[in-house]
Amino acid sequence: MAEAPRRKARLSPADRRALLEDAARACMARGGIRDFTVDKVAAEAGVSRGLIAHHFGSMDGLLVAVYARMYREWIAAVEAPRPGPTRIAALVEALVSPEIFDHDVLKIWLTLWGEIATNPVLREEHRKLYANYRAAIVAALAEAAAANGRAIDAETVAAAFICLVDGFGVQRCVEPALMTEADARAACWAFLRPHVGG
Amino acid sequence: MAEAPRRKARLSPADRRALLEDAARACMARGGIRDFTVDKVAAEAGVSRGLIAHHFGSMDGLLVAVYARMYREWIAAVEAPRPGPTRIAALVEALVSPEIFDHDVLKIWLTLWGEIATNPVLREEHRKLYANYRAAIVAALAEAAAANGRAIDAETVAAAFICLVDGFGVQRCVEPALMTEADARAACWAFLRPHVGG
DNA sequence: TTCCTTGCTGAACTATCGTATAGTAACACC
């Protein structure tokens, strides 16, 4: 993994941080939080152990950075322009797209959820960021319902929909065969149709 | 936590194993997989470190035992007789009952899912046991649909429903305020009604 | 009571954890 011959490549802090975050994610995707260690991440990135503390202060700092990075990329994929008649249709397509409905990505989320449930620093970060994700879904739901002349409690429907989507992630990590992309898309629409029509 | 004064209480293997499993679950509920360690579990149970290896061979052995125990109690709670007009109604009430929709219990499940995604031994155990859980839901769904004269693909609906329920667990661990027992019950029925009627 | 099985302890062991820090060297700037 590590490109051995190169001696000392000085990168900008931003580049090196991104590289270390990627290495951390690769470790998490492989072995969950148990593989999120100084030795494993440094080896994966092909750098010395000390560099993590240099850039992130501590492993907790790297963990928060990984969470923020995951969230940023998730939001980018969700909000990326996609073919679809409505915003909610585009959202569903985003959720089952290869960038998001990916085994490694979902495994990292599962790992992070376990840490959020324990780590107060990460929990606070989550509380702030996840609100935006929720708001995006609420808006898409309200828009779709209004377009079809239905009155719904978008907040409530969004909360349940988020559970459904999170559950896809769990299921895909523990028993991948039982939840394919097509299954997930169908399940999304089976859930959404009674609320927003279409 | 440990009842200090008692010197040597010899328990039957079954009793001691159950006690150690309980201690392991308490540790997991508190700090996830990071607190699932020999020192923490032994201290929680008030026994010496060596006892875990004596009864379970290794920490992996204890992990599998904890999973099997969780599954057994889950199934018992799901299949316990409950007031409800139909089997599916009783199932929903079980899923939001205090024994199952409990923060500690769900945190332990979240922890175990993370391990299942990584640990092959645990994954195999999961594969065998979860099939029964799935089958119970499929049966309840098929029965309800038939009673209301509807034709459904019970397997597919069950898979999605399991995702929804797993998602409750995730959400309750990372942001407990957003998913109460009442919310979960309502979300279950909003999901189920279009398929099975009622 | 005596014996024997075995539940249980406690310490030793090696590996690995995260952090701290002194030293090295790459690159921007003058």
Place this chain on the structure above:
DNA sequence: GGTGTTACTATACGATAGTTCAGCAAGGAA
């Protein structure tokens, strides 16, 4: 080309990880 900043390496450190094992003692069998 010399100089200063700092990205980066490498090692030491104490804490803690899981496993192994020799020995103690509780409690049923005799």
